[in-house]
Amino acid sequence: MKKICLTVVGMYLMLLHAFSQVTKDTSTFKPRKLTLDEVNLVSSYYTQNGDHSAVQGGIGSEKVTDLANGLELKWVGWDAHQRKNTLTAGLGIDLHTAASQAYISKTGASSRTNGTRIYPSLDWTRENEKKGTSLSLGAYYSNEFNYQSIGVSAGGTIKTKHNGEFGLKLSSYFDQVKLIYPSEFEPNSTTTSASGGGEDDHPHYGSSPRQTYTASLSFSQIINTRLQASLLLDVVQQHGYLGLPFHRVYFTDQTDAVERLPSNRFKLPLGLRLNYFLGDKIILRSYYRYYMDNWGVRSHTASLEVPVKITPFFSVSPFYRYYVQTAADYFAPYTQHLKTDTYYTSNYALSAFSSNFFGAGIRLAPPNGVFGTHLSSLEIRYGHYTQTTDLVSDVISLHLQFR
Amino acid sequence: MKKKLFPWCLVALLISGAFTACSPVKEYQKNKLNDSEMSLSSRKVEKNELNFQSYREGAAGANGGKTGGGCGCN
Numbered sequence: 001m002k003k004i005c006l007t008v009v010g011m012y013l014m015l016l017h018a019f020s021q022v023t024k025d026t027s028t029f030k031p032r033k034l035t036l037d038e039v040n041l042v043s044s045y046y047t048q049n050g051d052h053s054a055v056q057g058g059i060g061s062e063k064v065t066d067l068a069n070g071l072e073l074k075w076v077g078w079d080a081h082q083r084k085n086t087l088t089a090g091l092g093i094d095l096h097t098a099a100s101q102a103y104i105s106k107t108g109a110s111s112r113t114n115g116t117r118i119y120p121s122l123d124w125t126r127e128n129e130k131k132g133t134s135l136s137l138g139a140y141y142s143n144e145f146n147y148q149s150i151g152v153s154a155g156g157t158i159k160t161k162h163n164g165e166f167g168l169k170l171s172s173y174f175d176q177v178k179l180i181y182p183s184e185f186e187p188n189s190t191t192t193s194a195s196g197g198g199e200d201d202h203p204h205y206g207s208s209p210r211q212t213y214t215a216s217l218s219f220s221q222i223i224n225t226r227l228q229a230s231l232l233l234d235v236v237q238q239h240g241y242l243g244l245p246f247h248r249v250y251f252t253d254q255t256d257a258v259e260r261l262p263s264n265r266f267k268l269p270l271g272l273r274l275n276y277f278l279g280d281k282i283i284l285r286s287y288y289r290y291y292m293d294n295w296g297v298r299s300h301t302a303s304l305e306v307p308v309k310i311t312p313f314f315s316v317s318p319f320y321r322y323y324v325q326t327a328a329d330y331f332a333p334y335t336q337h338l339k340t341d342t343y344y345t346s347n348y349a350l351s352a353f354s355s356n357f358f359g360a361g362i363r364l365a366p367p368n369g370v371f372g373t374h375l376s377s378l379e380i381r382y383g384h385y386t387q388t389t390d391l392v393s394d395v396i397s398l399h400l401q402f403r
Numbered sequence: 404m405k406k407k408l409f410p411w412c413l414v415a416l417l418i419s420g421a422f423t424a425c426s427p428v429k430e431y432q433k434n435k436l437n438d439s440e441m442s443l444s445s446r447k448v449e450k451n452e453l454n455f456q457s458y459r460e461g462a463a464g465a466n467g468g469k470t471g472g473g474c475g476c477n
Contacts, residue, residue, distance in 0.1 A: 222428050224425070233465065277435040287466070291461075293461075325462060361446075365439070379447075
């Protein structure tokens, strides 16, 4: 009997030891080289229609389709000082068609109505878990027919003692806008070019620079076991050519010109996120943003997404977003601008409007992968967007994550 | 002026109230906060939605996405 008792006590002590929380012996820590940890694929198909094209001065088709594909590879490793290093390489390719591009030629005969945008990126983060700090660097490039961009960023985060985290990120974009003017403003142009007119007849365009400098400040805080929040502030200064050279404006006397906007823009968006886990199955993801700039645009954005966990690994997420803005000081519709105006645009993105965006997504993330494969999560999301300018669009997106 | 200031005071009060009402949360109490859908950033699947919104709307930023630059958008 004594033997049985001692055996049971011995087994209990062994189990207790096996499941007890032991302090990690850091002397046995070995650095780990960067290894591929995660692969993300995001694809979207976007389609829109409207009748306020900026290319025709605020009238005409805004029909656009866009197929966007992004691949992101993430490598993770630990150095000799137990700092976590993450290297993320991304490559995006967008293929789009835009009906309005045909009207860069006055007759609507421009042959280029589609385009490709390629944008690789590289980000590196070093995280010191002991100190609760991280540092990051990034480099970005984007190229499409009428636009090139080079971007760099540097940032850091620091955790507070009370489950909070401050973040600061500085980024700069150095862009070049190719000066593709409407055909009637091209040197020696004929508006009825036999070969279609527009940009294809003029392969050597000049370009104009645009710089964007952003300081992004963030503070996130765990409020209790179910609620966390973050406050986001971007301070943005842009210089250079801030319009697009193929956007027309028609004056009250029916004559036209290329849109003209100030060469400086200061933007100040302030956002607040609040996420709350309600019960065991419902999450409330809320977001609000106030935006202002020195062009006179003021806007409010509010959104709510409600992921409902049908099972612990499958959720359905309906969402709704409301947006409203005032017009920029320089906006007026077709044939409403005066020739005496200093600045003028008929781009409806700078008009006064409100928009509604709603839809739903599904997410599947079983612990052993989808169908037992390396596909760790699968998300599909659809959204329908309407503006009071009559612009309507639909977007469907797919996100696959492999681990 | 008073009317303009009122909503801002209300927002400031709500934010400061929320942040000061923090209760200490231990690591083992973070199972709900660590759920991937509780993340305080935009979802990856939203990336292209934020992109088209920055083209079609006058405002951008404060959401982890673009603030201008890098594309022919606003």
